[in-house]
Amino acid sequence: MKLAAALAAAAVFAVLPLLTSSNYVIGIGISALVFTTAAAALNLVYGFTGLLSFAQLGFWGIGGYAAALTVVGLGGSFWSGVVLAGVICGTIALVVGYPMLRTNRHAFVIATLTFALLATLIARDWVSLTRGPLGIPDLPAPEAFGRRFDTPRQFYWIAWAFAMAAIAFLFALCSSRIGRTLVAIKQNEPLVRAQGISPMPYKLAAFALSAAITGAAGGVYCFNLRIIDPTFLDFYYMQTFLIIVIIGGAGSFWGVIGAGIALSALPEALRFSEDLRMIIYGVILVVAMFVMPSGVAGWLRERRLARMREALR
Amino acid sequence: MSAILRVTDLRKSYSGIHALDGVSFDVEAGSITGLIGPNGSGKSTAIDCISGFQKLGGGKVVLGDADITGRPAHLIARAGLMRTFQTVRVYDRLSLADNLAIAAQQFDPATWIDEFLRTRRYRQAVEASEKRARQLVELIGLQRYYEAETGILSYGQKKLVALAAALMPHPKIVVLDEPVAGVNPSRIREIEVALQQLNQAGETFLIVEHNVQFITTLCHRVIVLEQGRKLTEGTAAEIHTDARVLEAYLGMTPEMAEAEMRGAA
Numbered sequence: 001m002k003l004a005a006a007l008a009a010a011a012v013f014a015v016l017p018l019l020t021s022s023n024y025v026i027g028i029g030i031s032a033l034v035f036t037t038a039a040a041a042l043n044l045v046y047g048f049t050g051l052l053s054f055a056q057l058g059f060w061g062i063g064g065y066a067a068a069l070t071v072v073g074l075g076g077s078f079w080s081g082v083v084l085a086g087v088i089c090g091t092i093a094l095v096v097g098y099p100m101l102r103t104n105r106h107a108f109v110i111a112t113l114t115f116a117l118l119a120t121l122i123a124r125d126w127v128s129l130t131r132g133p134l135g136i137p138d139l140p141a142p143e144a145f146g147r148r149f150d151t152p153r154q155f156y157w158i159a160w161a162f163a164m165a166a167i168a169f170l171f172a173l174c175s176s177r178i179g180r181t182l183v184a185i186k187q188n189e190p191l192v193r194a195q196g197i198s199p200m201p202y203k204l205a206a207f208a209l210s211a212a213i214t215g216a217a218g219g220v221y222c223f224n225l226r227i228i229d230p231t232f233l234d235f236y237y238m239q240t241f242l243i244i245v246i247i248g249g250a251g252s253f254w255g256v257i258g259a260g261i262a263l264s265a266l267p268e269a270l271r272f273s274e275d276l277r278m279i280i281y282g283v284i285l286v287v288a289m290f291v292m293p294s295g296v297a298g299w300l301r302e303r304r305l306a307r308m309r310e311a312l313r
Numbered sequence: 314m315s316a317i318l319r320v321t322d323l324r325k326s327y328s329g330i331h332a333l334d335g336v337s338f339d340v341e342a343g344s345i346t347g348l349i350g351p352n353g354s355g356k357s358t359a360i361d362c363i364s365g366f367q368k369l370g371g372g373k374v375v376l377g378d379a380d381i382t383g384r385p386a387h388l389i390a391r392a393g394l395m396r397t398f399q400t401v402r403v404y405d406r407l408s409l410a411d412n413l414a415i416a417a418q419q420f421d422p423a424t425w426i427d428e429f430l431r432t433r434r435y436r437q438a439v440e441a442s443e444k445r446a447r448q449l450v451e452l453i454g455l456q457r458y459y460e461a462e463t464g465i466l467s468y469g470q471k472k473l474v475a476l477a478a479a480l481m482p483h484p485k486i487v488v489l490d491e492p493v494a495g496v497n498p499s500r501i502r503e504i505e506v507a508l509q510q511l512n513q514a515g516e517t518f519l520i521v522e523h524n525v526q527f528i529t530t531l532c533h534r535v536i537v538l539e540q541g542r543k544l545t546e547g548t549a550a551e552i553h554t555d556a557r558v559l560e561a562y563l564g565m566t567p568e569m570a571e572a573e574m575r576g577a578a
Contacts, residue, residue, distance in 0.1 A: 086479035177418060177428055184404050184415050190366065193401040196419035251406075277361070309465050 002254045009037045009261065010164060017153050027224075028264060030062050032162035034221045036260025038237075039244035040170050041213040046253060047250035049206045050186030051105065055096075056214050056241055058119035059089040061233035062227070063215025064222035065123065068136045078142035082219040089215025093208040103205050116238065123230040133290075135229020142223060156226055162220050165214050167257065171207070174253050180205055183251065184189035239281045247288050255297025317342040317377055318363070318394070318486050323571045324371035325358055325541075333370070334541040335454055340486060345518045346507065347528040347549075350538035356521045357399065359538070360488050364396045365389040375453060377485055397475040399521075405464035408459050409455060412463055413446035414439075414483050421483035432498035442481070444564065449477040452507055469496040473504065486517045493524050505531055529553055 016029050038060060066088045067081035076084070100111040123130050130136075140160060141150040149155045173179055185192050185199045192199055222228040240263075248259025292299045299301045325333040333355045334565035340346045341475075350356050370489050374382045378416035383385040390396075423440035428435050452461055453473040458466060463474055463559050472492060477485045492508075493501045501524070508518060508531060522528050528535060528550040537544040537558050545555055552558055 022459070107351055172429075176425065179427055180407070180411060180415060183407060187404045188402050189407055190386075190398065191404070192415075193366075193386040194364065194396050194398070194402075195416045195417075196387050196482070198385070198387045305462065305465060308461060 006254060006257065009257075013163075016162060023152050026156050030152065030156055030159045030224050031221075032261055032264030033159045034217050034224070035244065035264050036241055036257060037163045038214050038217045038235070039241045039256055039260045040167055040249070041210040041217070041240045043248075043250065043253070043256040044170060044174065044182075044213075045206050046211045047252065047256065048186060049181040051200075051203065051207065052109045053112045053207065053210070054109065054238060055093070055100075055115045055207075055211065057116040057216040057233060057235065057238035058112075059093065059121050059211040060218035060221075060237055061123055062092065062234050063218030065090050065130055065136075066215065067164050067219030068139055068222055068228045069129075071140060072136055078140075079144070080225055082216050085219035086212040086216035090208045090212035094204060094209030097204050097207040097211075098111075098200075101200060101207065105301060116233070116235075120164045120230065120233040123233050128232075133230055135227055135232075137227045137229075139223050139226045139228070141226075152224075153188050159220060159224065162216070166217070167290070170213070171253060178202065178205075186251070196239075209239065222225055227254055236278060236281065239285070241283065243285055243288070246295055246299045247292070249297025249301075250295060252295065252297030255295055255300075259296065315342055319426075319573065320359075320363060320372070321375075321376040322372040323359060323362060323369060323374070325355075325362055325367065325369055333372075334461075335372070336541070337372075338519060338543065340544060341520050341534070342485075342517055343484055343512070343515060344533045345369055345512050345520065345531050347535040348519060348530035348538065349361050349517065349523070349525070349535060350544070353540075354538040355541040357490065358464045360396065360490055360519070360521055363389075364394060376423055377509060386417075390484075393486040395399045395479040395482065395486075396488040397479050397490055399473045399490040399494065401468060401475055401479070403463045403471050403474050406462060408460050409450065409458050409463050409466075409474060410443075410446060410460060413449065414442050416478035416481040417442040417445065445481060445483075449480055451478050452510065454503070467497075469500040472496055472561075473507070476504075476507070480511065480516065484519075486519060489518060489520045489522075491502060491522055492520060493522060493527050494537065498522045501527060506507065525553075 006084075013029065013033065017026060020026065038056065042053065042056050043105050045051045063085035067078070070076040070081035070084050071078060096115060100108050103111065124133060126132075133297040141148050142155070143149070147154075149158055181192070181197060181202055185202055189199055218232070222232060225232075244260045244263050247263060248257070249255035288295075294301070318340040320339070321337045323336040330336065333392060336355065336359060348356050348359065358367065361367040363374050365381075365384055365388070369383060373380065374380070376389070376392050379392050381392050381394070384392070393454055396443070402472050404415065407415070413578055421434040421442065423432070423438040425511040449458075453476065455466070455470060455473060458470070466474065476489065479489075493504055496504065503525065512518060520528065520532065529552070532549050534546065535549055536546045537552060542559060545552070547555070
């Protein structure tokens with residue numbers, strides 16, 4: 001049922017450029033697809049494995065810069081840039097993830113936050129690599145099969161194909177025994193160990209895969225913007241991913257996908273005020289935590305459980 | 314009978330306090346062995362050290378032919394020692410079926426590649442695991458909750474789920490940490506019966522428990538700890554009348570214990 005709904009939504013998204021002539025709507029559609037993918041990747045580490053990772057923001061930025069520099073610095077194609085962004089982020093996640101994951105969960109949060117801030121600093125201050133605050137403008141449009149994906153309308157298909165592939169992969173992962181084991185680790189790590197399963201490889205794999213997907217998403221998104229500069233590591237991206245995951249319901253695969261689509265219009269709606277944007281985001285997060293601490297999916301789940309208790313009485 | 318678990322000279326100290334001061338005991342294959350002692354006598358520390366949840370300060374633990382001393386917990390489990398926890402641990406947000414499936418997952422040969430390709434090896438592993446799960450669920454009498462999330466179960470029922478999960482991979486020995494603490498007295502009898510049936514089917518148990526009645530009914534052999542040392546060891550009947558045990562453990566004379574037992578029953 002959920003899968004059918006998801007396929008229907010995917011089909012609707014696929015034909016969106018045929019339904020509207022507005023580039024503004026197309027632009028929101030691209031953001032919706034990319035942000036939902038990044039949020040689904042955050043859901044893998046936070047919702048499923050129980051690791052609140054702010055490093056996603058760092059990987060998003062590193063992925064963006066990696067893709068942009070592959071194209072501008074190394075003369076590679078957009079496609080190789082996105083793949084490289086994923087590979088680089090995955091590799092960095094394996095290296096920094098191992099020591100981070102050996103600490104407890106609270107220290108892990110702080111370590112990932114530090115990582116994100118460090119990435120921001122590098123983007124701004126390592127001028128010889130990132131060109132500092134000026135950023136890298138005029139990123140060329142992707143090309144494939146002799147076609148240029150120049151307009152937002154054309155770029156939309158790339159974002160769509162990327163989001164579908166990444167979300168399908170994450171779905172296959174989350175609904176497998178590996179996904180079930182991640183949920184088990186989140187709920188009761190000592191019990192997992194007592195059942196012969198070493199949590200570390202699972203946590204590290206979740207962290208690295210999530211980083212790779214987030215990095216690739218960042219790579220795709222900066223070519224939508226056609227420029228990358230340190231504001232690409234603005235904390236508001238992290239907040240967007242977090243709000244999607246929390247409101248959708250951490251640990252609920254389709255809850256987060258649904259929230260991603262529904263909430264992606266939010267950054268646009270809030271664009272009227274750059275100054276107030278962060279404050280409004282903060283307020284939304286706090287209110288969501290109060291009203292529905294486990295998100296929409298969690299709230300629905302509670303109702304279902306209550307009915308089940310009734311039935312089994 | 315031969316010893317399946319052989320613990321020799323187990324030592325553990327926390328900042329100068331000897332929680333375990335050279336404890337040795339054997340658990341015979343096919344037996345139910347009890348480990349009792351007053352609070353702070355080192356029972357929990359002992360099984361945490363044996364199962365790899367705490368680093369041991371010294372000594373040796375042998376499971377079957379394998380020396381498992383100091384191995385990490387998940388490798389000790391893979392060697393065939395499964396344990397439960399004093400404060401019940403189940404995966405509240407997973408179904409009873411999934412709770413049991415995860416417990417067996419590490420012990421079947423199917424890898425994630427098998428799962429992705431749905432190979433015969435994967436299908437057979439899932440089938441075998443499900444068959445075992447159904448048997449155990451029937452034994453603990455929770456058939457109608459098979460698909461339900463374990464979060465909706467009562468504390469006593471969760472203890473049964475934890476027991477079933479520990480049995481899933483056909484372990485060499487199951488270590489139960491206070492299996493009936495906090496369980497409704499009317500249910501204790503059910504757990505006793507289940508454990509006896511499992512034992513007759515060949516399972517070996519090491520049980521840490523405060524409930525003397527429970528231990529003396531079930532156990533073939535009882536080991537008594539006091540202040541990190543083994544006070545004595547013997548059959549349930551011997552322990553029950555041992556004046557040292559009664560004094561150390563219950564702080565009472567044999568006559569008082571007798572009255573207590575009648576009250577508990």
